[in-house]
Amino acid sequence: NAGVTQTPKFQVLKTGQSMTLQCAQDMNHEYMSWYRQDPGMGLRLIHYSVGAGITDQGEVPNGYNVSRSTTEDFPLRLLSAAPSQTSVYFCASSYAVGVYGYTFGSGTRLTVV
Amino acid sequence: KQEVTQIPAALSVPEGENLVLNCSFTDSAIYNLQWFRQDPGKGLTSLLLIQSSQREQTSGRLNASLDKSSGRSTLYIAASQPGDSATYLCAVGGGSNYKLTFGKGTLLTVNP
Numbered sequence: 001n002a003g004v005t006q007t008p009k010f011q012v013l014k015t016g017q018s019m020t021l022q023c024a025q026d027m028n029h030e031y032m033s034w035y036r037q038d039p040g041m042g043l044r045l046i047h048y049s050v051g052a053g054i055t056d057q058g059e060v061p062n063g064y065n066v067s068r069s070t071t072e073d074f075p076l077r078l079l080s081a082a083p084s085q086t087s088v089y090f091c092a093s094s095y096a097v098g099v100y101g102y103t104f105g106s107g108t109r110l111t112v113v
Numbered sequence: 114k115q116e117v118t119q120i121p122a123a124l125s126v127p128e129g130e131n132l133v134l135n136c137s138f139t140d141s142a143i144y145n146l147q148w149f150r151q152d153p154g155k156g157l158t159s160l161l162l163i164q165s166s167q168r169e170q171t172s173g174r175l176n177a178s179l180d181k182s183s184g185r186s187t188l189y190i191a192a193s194q195p196g197d198s199a200t201y202l203c204a205v206g207g208g209s210n211y212k213l214t215f216g217k218g219t220l221l222t223v224n225p
Binding site: 031033035040042043045048050056058059090092094097098099100101102103104105106107109 | 145147149155156157158159162164206210211213217218
């Protein structure tokens with residue numbers, strides 16, 4: 001049981017490049033979400049999904065795209081990277097929101113130069 | 114808009130001391146509260162989950178309480194150890210987007 005797996009762990013991008021941050025969970029969790037963590041800002045919700053085929057925006061969705069074609073995977077796409085997207089990105093999942101807690105991945109540290 | 118505040122921002126204690134970390138939130142319409150631990154450069158490790166109908170949860174040397182009506186939670190750590198040194202994050206779950214609203218954390222240092 002691997003839990004929530006995020007790849008890559010580190011990434012450096014040039015401004016304007018695109019990339020996909022991968023997130024996979026093997027716990028059959030319906031709910032998955034992406035957060036970014038910035039110094040002094042705490043963790044903020046980017047996008048979330050309550051099940052395969054269903055996604056919605058969180059509080060800071062601009063510049064990011066998501067899809068959920070399977071229960072296990074929830075990739076986060078940066079469309080055109082900007083220095084403001086330099087951050088640590090965490091994927092989280094839950095079996096049943098409101099009943100069970102969240103399990104977080106180990107994070108992806110992204111630097112945009 | 115839910116706001117979560119953690120006090121103190123940093124705490125340094127000698128090994129063996131009992132300590133309390135505080136978390137307050139502005140909107141009592143939550144469905145649960147979760148305490149996490151984060152080591153430098155690492156992910157978040159869940160410590161305790163308290164449902165909105167519960168008053169406290171215990172795991173080993175950790176005890177978390179919840180007073181939803183006053184918007185407060187405390188994390189009590191007994192007999193602290195150097196290995197407890199980390200940032201402790203409080204997060205409340207609520208709202209139609211099921212999001213967790215996090216505090217900025219308490220950086221705990223336990224000195225040998």
